[in-house]
Amino acid sequence: MSLAPNLGLAVQQIDNMTLCGALVASPFLKAANQLDTRLTGTEPWKIVVGTAGVSLGVAYLYSLTRHRIPLRVRAKAYIFKWIKRIPAIRRKIMDEKSKMKANMTEELQKDCMDLPDILVLPANGFSHDDVIQKTKEYLEYGNMDWESGALSGGVYNGSKELSELITEVYRLALWSNPLHPDAFPGLRQMEMEVVRMTCDMFQGGPESCGCVTTGGTESILLACKAYRDRALERGIEFPEILVPVSAHAAFDKAAQILGMNIQHAPMDPITMRVDLPAMKRLITKNTAMLVGSAPQFPHGSIDPIEEIGQLGLKYDIPVHVDACLGGFIIAFQGEAGYPVGGFDFTVPGVCSISADTHKYGYAPKGSSVLVYKNPELRNYQWFSCPDWPGGIYATPTIGGSRAGGIIAATWASMIHFGRSGYVESTKRIVETTRRVAKELADIPGLKIVGVPEVSVVGFGSDHFNVYAVTDGMKNRGWSLNSLQFPVSAHICITTLHTLPGVADRFLNDVREITAEIMKNPGACNSGTAAVYGMAASIPDRSIVSELIGCYLDALYSSKLDLNISPKNV
CATH class of the missing domain: 3.40.640.10 (Type I PLP-dependent aspartate aminotransferase-like (Major domain))
Incomplete structure (x- = not known):
């Protein structure tokens, strides 16, 4: 078989590829020649410095894209950072922070104003009975009747029987620590069983x-x-x-x-x-x-x-x-x-x-x-x-160290309820959730937001700011959750809401408050509505975070922060 035709074809293909390469390279060669012409007579050190500068510039621009926070977000934060340094704007922000901190501090402490602060260790420790009495005194403060179902979420069971069981189990495991399984092998067994029971709930296999x-x-x-x-x-x-x-x-x-x-x-x-x-x-x-x-x-x-x-x-x-x-x-x-x-x-x-x-x-707080x-x-x-x-x-x-009592109490709650207990409580909660959702949807002025498939019912309004409802309910002793983007609220149904009469009382209060608001829908831009409205209108969310920080600071405030003399504390 002759190789000549094949060789000729190969040569032709190479020529074609060379021609294509030349056509592609032509603009670059032209640019290179123009650059050579421009730089003729330029001192070498200038060429080196210029090349290095361009390289560093390109490397810097590339580095801006190599960051966990997108460039757009960082640029926006940088702009707002400098805007906030304008004296007039900074003064306004500081004034608002001072007002909010004072308001939050007073609001969080108002229920305990007659309770003296303990700001240093007592010179002599309290006796057992004194500590118990003091504990009861502290925990009696506050007017939220959560035991009657006034709280959205927060407390998910609260029954006396379960409380006594958990307290007793926690006491038995009070000093245990899963960091030391050799010292507390039974606690390790409890944690393993909690995990395995949960895996089974979610139909996990043996792995x-x-x-x-x-x-x-x-x-x-x-x-x-x-x-x-x-x-x-x-x-x-x-x-x-x-x-x-x-x-x-x-x-x-x-x-x-x-x-x-x-x-x-x-x-x-x-x-x-x-x-x-x-x-x-x-x-x-x-x-x-x-x-x-x-x-x-x-x-x-x-x-x-x-x-x-x-x-x-x-x-x-x-x-x-x-x-x-x-x-x-x-x-x-x-x-x-x-x-x-x-x-x-x-x-x-x-x-x-x-x-x-x-x-x-239904385990105590601090477990998941x-x-x-x-x-x-x-x-x-x-x-x-x-x-x-x-x-x-x-x-x-x-x-590292963890509270063994919490693990033991979680284990106790799970084996106490068992599958049948959880199925029964689920039935009551979902029934109540769907009833509340249906009746809220029928109240003139309100609408359901989302799909209440489990235990949360979200609601809003096309006629007025729904925060007026949450404020009105607060005045009647209820605590609901205010939501944003979009403006709405929700109630999280718990076992307490399934108790006789609780859902009826909730629905009646919402009906009455909504009916009153509907008489003048435009007059509901104070209270929670004003706070959330102000927060939503601020384009720089870091300012909102600064203001929220005032609330977090106030959580740890004492009466000294209210300028009350220590001698009166």
């Missing part, structure tokens, strides 16, 4: 695992930490959290603490579930985890977990389900006769779930459970320090 934490915020933070470290191991330099805008603020807190960026996908304006196409568009090569809520806190809607799970599978991104609020309800809704869509480990793509035992698990689909994921959560002079140190959660 599912988890840990007990101090609350939903820690559970969320640890899940974010695990997926951050997984992303870093895979070469993602700036791992991002992708959440619905309605996801709990604990994810924003976790992002700040862990040095992660966080992206917020918008909600569907009707259902208040995450806008799935928008969430998909926000996925990037840096996305380390996807989040869905079951349900979300503001409006009680359950995000489309199954669809989020499919996104996770498609892009190989772990999906975390935040069931901190309603995990111990949704797990039993099917058996209670109120089934909801998929949300647990049977959903492909779901890798972890957080659920607060101190809410509808974080469970994973398999140990490989949980391993990213661990902390170990093998080179510490104090010995090899390792902890499963954020805390």
Whole structure:
């Protein structure tokens, strides 16, 4: 066989490629020649300095894009930072902060004004009886009748029988600490059983695992930490959290603490579930985890977990389900006769779930459970320090020492209620939730916001500022949650609201207050409406954070901060 034709074809192809290369390179060669002409006679050191300067400039511009916080956000913060340095604006901000701090300090202390502050250690310790008496005295302050169901969420059971059980169990485990499993092996057994029971609730297989934490915020933070470290191991330099805008603020807190960026996908304006196409568009090569809520806190809607799970599978991104609020309800809704869509480990793509035992698990405050689909994921959560002079140190959660009494009391609550107990309480709560939602929707002037599938009923108004309702209800002894973006409010139904007459009293009060407001809808821009309206109108959210700081400062204020003389304290 002759090679000549093949060789000729190859030569022709090479010539064509050379010609194409020449055509592509031509503009660059032309530019290079022009540059050579311009620089003819220029001293070499100037060329070197100029080249170095341009290189450094390009490197700096590139570095601006390599940051966990997007350039747009940093630029906006930088502009507002300088605006706030304008003397007139700074004085205005400081004046408002001073006013707010004074108001908050007075508001938080008003119920205890006749209670002397203990500002230094007593010279001689109080006796046992004196301490008990003092404790009772302190805890009797306040006029919120939470035992009658006046509080939205907050206290999820509160029955005398359960309180006595938890108190006794906590007393027995008072000095125990899971940091020392050799000293307290039974406590280790309790924590393991709490985790295994929770895994079973969420239909995890034999590989599912988890840990007990101090609350939903820690559970969320640890899940974010695990997926951050997984992303870093895979070469993602700036791992991002992708959440619905309605996801709990604990994810924003976790992002700040862990040095992660966080992206917020918008909600569907009707259902208040995450806008799935928008969430998909926000996925990037840096996305380390996807989040869905079951349900979300503001409006009680359950995000489309199954669809989020499919996104996770498609892009190989772990999906975390935040069931901190309603995990111990949704797990039993099917058996209670109120089934909801998929949300647990049977959903492909779901890798972890957080659920607060101190809410509808009816454990004491300070307990939550974080469970994973398999140990490989949980391993990213661990902390170990093998080179510490104090010995090899390792902890499963954020805390080192932890309150064994809380773990024991959580375990006691779960085995006390059992599956049948949780199913029964779920039935009562969901029944009450749906009744409240139906009757609120029938009140002229009000509308339901979101889909109240579990235990939260969100409501708003197209006729007036709904904060007027929350203020009116506060005057009648109720404590509801005010929401923003959009303006709305909610009540979180607990066991206390299922007691005879509580829901009736709540609905009657809302009807009367709303009817009064509807007589003059425009006259409701004071109180909570004024505060939230002012906050929503400020474009620089850092100023809002500064003002909120006044509230946090006031939490730790004493009567000295009210200029009350120490001799009167």
